[in-house]
Amino acid sequence: MAAPPDAPVTPPVTAGDVLSARELLTGVVRTTPVAGARALSDLTGSRVVLKCENLQRTGSFKIRGAYTRIARLCDDERAGGVVAASAGNHAQGVALAARLLGVRATVYMPERAALPKIDATRGYGAEVVLSGRTVDEAVQAAIAAAERSGAVFVHPFDHPDIIAGQGTVGCEILEQVPDAATVLIAAGGGGLLGGTAAVLRAARPDIRVVGVQAAGAAAWPSSLAAGEPLPVGAMRTMADGIAVGRPGDVTFGQVATLIDEMVTVSEDSLSAALVHCLERAKLVVEPAGAAPVAALLEHPHRWSGPIVCVLSGGNVDPLVLLQVVRHGLVASSRYLTLHVRIPDRPGALAELLARVGGLGANVTDVAHSRISGALAVGEVDVELSLETRGPEHRDAIVADLRAAGHAVATT
Structure with a gap:
């Protein structure tokens, strides 16, 4: 799905913003490796490369945006602390970034957040408050808490600094796979997708940038068609990391301007993709992180290669992993x-x-x-x-x- 004709010409975050964030993140985040994917290459007939953000600090790309946002706060803002909301990956990114920068952090997480993600967030030094059934409800609780306390709310995706930090993944892709023709990126709120697209588009206007959503939690297709962020109804997906009920106002302008296409994938494909990553790539990837691989399994001949699949995270509850592996084996x-x-x-x-x-x-x-x-x-x-x-x-x-x-x- 291409951007609507009336999409804004200039995105909120530019390639220059991303490059500035990269300087800030030097020595803080890892340059994550890329890995060849022979089985996927055989399936598609094109070279497929996996960008392994599941091996990033805290197990996902989220540390990039969280550190960028918190590092740019003034002294008075840092003194008041930060508040965030997340199902797990942003929570851990904020917790570690705050600890590295000496800032107090409180993180609101859904009541059914995975226990390993809760424990990891606490382990990085943040106070964890369980609130609401969904990420969106946790976000509202966190915003209210920030207003009461005067702390700075660190949004999981809808802020220019967050988008710029996440976009540094694109800088690494350009260096590691300079001939990439297509880049597949999971889309939840759109921070990673929009930020990465900004730097890819500036350096390689010919590159095709594709967002991938779980069909059971897909707010982007209808929003892009309407030309504005729209809420989705009930969400049901194993990919909790990208289960976001409404695109952000900032990320919508970013994504609508820059991407070429948004596709959705089934639960069967998500589970089969996770099993594929485990078996063939020897990588532990959460369902949301496996979404780009799921897109290739569903549409092996849709895109030109070389193809880069961004594995956005690897934080998966072992109990969920057991269920998803079983589901993936059944699906295959x-x-x-x-x-x-x-x-x-x-x-x-x-x-x-x-x-x-x-x-x-x-x-x-x-x-x-x-x-x-x-x-x-x-x-x-x-x-x-x-x-x-x-x-x-x-x-x-x-x-x-x-x-x-x-x-x-x-x-």
Whole structure:
């Protein structure tokens, strides 16, 4: 989706602003590595490179913007402390930046924020207050607290200093992949996307900049179509790091001016992308950070290469990781649950398991039930959880069991 015709000509944050932020961040943030992605390159037919912001300090790109914002406060503002709101990554970035700069920080986080992110934020020295069910509700609570106390509210994305700091990722991409043709960047509030686009556009007007959102929390497509920031309704996505209900006023002007396209990806693709990063790239990436890879999995031939996927963060709750990996295996047909009807006689279950084993599937769980109104007299329902080698193997297993006379249902 291209920017609307009446989009502002000059973005709020320029490449010069980003370059100034980079000087400020020298010695503070890491120049994160890039990694080749052979499997994705084979899939797309173009060279694919992963920009590993999941290996940044605090586990995401957020330290870039947070430090830039807080470092530019005057002495009186620093003395009053800062307040922020975040599901986790911005929280940790603000906490570490404040500690490095000797500033008191209070961070508001949603009540259901991941425990590892809460603990990490406290570990960096910030006071954590749990408030609201969503990031947007936590933001409102933080703004109210800042107004009461006189502290400075450090917005997670909607401020020029935040956008400029996040945009320094683009400076590194230009140096590390100078021939990049397409850059895919996850979009939540739009700070990383807008800031990175500013520096890429200035240096390489031909480069294609693509934002990626989770389909279950996609405020940008409708906002870009309308020409103004619009709130999205209920959000439901595993990618909590980009689940933002409304683009910011500042980031909207930035993104609408500079990007070429905004795409959305499904939950299945997000989980499959996370598994792909784990297995093929040996990188731990949170669902939001895996969104650019998910876009390539859904649209392998849509963009010209070389393609850069910015892996924006790696802070994922281990419990969520377990669930997402399971979901990703199911989405890629490598984990399968079957309901098979067999005769209720001695040896029938052993025969079924032997047959499945002979087909090369690994049985991870078995449930055996005689109680169901759908069963005929003398039948048993067996639920099998299997590890398979992919779609072809799955189809072969189901076909073989049906050919043997079994009633088979998949879930």
